Amino acid sequence: AQSVTQLGSHVSVSEGALVLLRCNYSSSVPPYLFWYVQYPNQGLQLLLKYTSAATLVKGINGFEAEFKKSETSFHLTKPSAHMSDAAEYFCAVKEGGGADGLTFGKGTHLIIQP
Amino acid sequence: EAGVAQSPRYKIIEKRQSVAFWCNPISGHATLYWYQQILGQGPKLLIQFQNNGVVDDSQLPKDRFSAERLKGVDSTLKIQPAKLEDSAVYLCASSLVRDNYEKLFFGSGTQLSVL
Numbered sequence: 001a002q003s004v005t006q007l008g009s010h011v012s013v014s015e016g017a018l019v020l021l022r023c024n025y026s027s028s029v030p031p032y033l034f035w036y037v038q039y040p041n042q043g044l045q046l047l048l049k050y051t052s053a054a055t056l057v058k059g060i061n062g063f064e065a066e067f068k069k070s071e072t073s074f075h076l077t078k079p080s081a082h083m084s085d086a087a088e089y090f091c092a093v094k095e096g097g098g099a100d101g102l103t104f105g106k107g108t109h110l111i112i113q114p
Numbered sequence: 115e116a117g118v119a120q121s122p123r124y125k126i127i128e129k130r131q132s133v134a135f136w137c138n139p140i141s142g143h144a145t146l147y148w149y150q151q152i153l154g155q156g157p158k159l160l161i162q163f164q165n166n167g168v169v170d171d172s173q174l175p176k177d178r179f180s181a182e183r184l185k186g187v188d189s190t191l192k193i194q195p196a197k198l199e200d201s202a203v204y205l206c207a208s209s210l211v212r213d214n215y216e217k218l219f220f221g222s223g224t225q226l227s228v229l
Contacts, residue, residue: 009154034215043118043205043220044157090156100212101147101170104156 002027002093006105014113019063019078021108023091026072033074034092034102035065044090050074061085086112116140118221120206126227132194135224139188139208143219145169148181148191149205151223157205163189164212193226201228 007022025031035047048059055067065076074091088109092102119138127133139146144165149157160179162169166186174181183189193200203223210217
C-alpha cells in the first residue's frame, strides 16, 4: 500500500530564506507524486507533480521538487520565501496503474517570518 | 471558469443526527471525488465517481456514509447517524477525465462539527 510521510507539521522560515518541506513516500510500484497547497478558506491547488519524466520538477510560484528514488523522497523547495507562501502544504502519492485517488500526507504548515 | 461549488460551508449537528453535503463540479467534469480531511491530517479519499457510476468506494464507511451522483453532475454525501469522529472538512473535487491531475480542482469544503 502507498503512504506519504511529511516531516514537520510546522516549518518557520524568514522572508527571503530557503524553503524546504520534506516528503518521503512508500509505494510498491513507481509512483506519481504531487505537492498541493491550501490557503485559508480555499481549495487545494496543485503546485507540481512527478510522473516518471524528469526527476527535477518545476511548479508554480517558484517551487520545485526533486524525486530521489534511492531516498524515496520528494522534497519541496523554493530559493527565497515570500510572505504570500504562508499556507498548508500537502505531499500526495498515487501508485502508477493503481486506483485514481490520491493518498495525502498530514501536511506541513509553512510560516513566513518578516 | 466557475470552480467546484460546495454547500453548506459550515454545519454543526449533534451525534446521531443526519447530515447531507452537496457538491456541484465544474461543468463537463466526468470524474468526481469526495475526500474527508480531519483536523491535523491530510485528505482521505471516501469515494470516486465516473459520471454516475462508482469507481472506488473502498474507504467509505458504508454503515453510515452514502453518496450518490444520479445524473452524473452534482453529488450528495450523507452521514446517518453522525458520530463525534466524523467532525472534519469534507472536500469535493472534480476533473474532466480520470488521471488528469493538472486539471483536478478542489472545492473549499464543508466543515462539519459533531457535538
